[in-house]
Amino acid sequence: MKLYIKYMVSLRCKMLVKEELTKLGLGYASLNLGMVETMGEITHEKRVQLKNNLLKSGLELLDDKKSILIEKIKNVVVEMIHHTDEIPKINYSGYLSEKLGYDYTYLSNTFSEVKGITIQHYIIKHKIERVKELLLYDELNLTEIAYKLHYSSSAHLSNQFKKVTGLTPSYFKKLKEKRTQNLENL
Structure with missing residues (x-):
């Protein structure tokens, strides 16, 4: 069961x-x-x-079936962005359709109806959270992060990051450094 x-x-x-x-x-x-x-x-x-x-x-x-489908969509997105290093080479709509066995239009309409945002916006929010995580780890530069998350360029990533967070990636990274310096001065 x-x-x-x-x-x-x-x-x-x-x-x-x-x-x-x-x-x-x-x-x-x-x-x-x-x-x-x-x-x-x-x-x-x-x-x-x-x-x-x-x-x-x-x-x-x-x-209920709608809630179950929404959770499946969310879990595929979370797994795809946060728990695997390999983001699919095909577009997200094709990946979700293939993974869940439903037409993307049906998935998209159901998700938007229940969650109030599109699947694409949900994916963007998670990608930006992943970018924040990778910026804080400080192991990859912005170009490498953009490549890893399949952005067309680091400029595209920066624009999307600023649109979602209100901050540039470099300013976000500086905030982390300032917090660390402030803790060291205690």
Whole structure:
């Protein structure tokens, strides 16, 4: 039986879900971001108990089909941008359609209807968060980050970064340096 869990987007969330399943004596065949495949059917009582336990930790067991589809879209985007070094060579719409088995127009319309933003804007927000992370690690320069995240140029990345954050990437990086210097002066 497949269970879909909202807000399950990190390794820490996976560990928490694994712990809750173990407490309830529920075996699972696979545990991925946003989804758990249990070994068998779950009783109504155990499902309610799991739902309540997950809610206490900020996670939500999903029931309706639209919510499940939205979580699948979000998890594919998060996995693609934050947890793999290889962003697909095909366009995002083709990648999402292929990965989820639905026409992109259907995915896009459903996502926009429920979330109030387009999938493209959701992807951009996550790419900018990834850029921030990479800038803070200070291992790659902006050109390398642009290449890694499939931007056409570092100028395009800089423009998008400023549009989303209100800051240039170089100013964002300087803020980190200032915070570090201020901590050293305490």
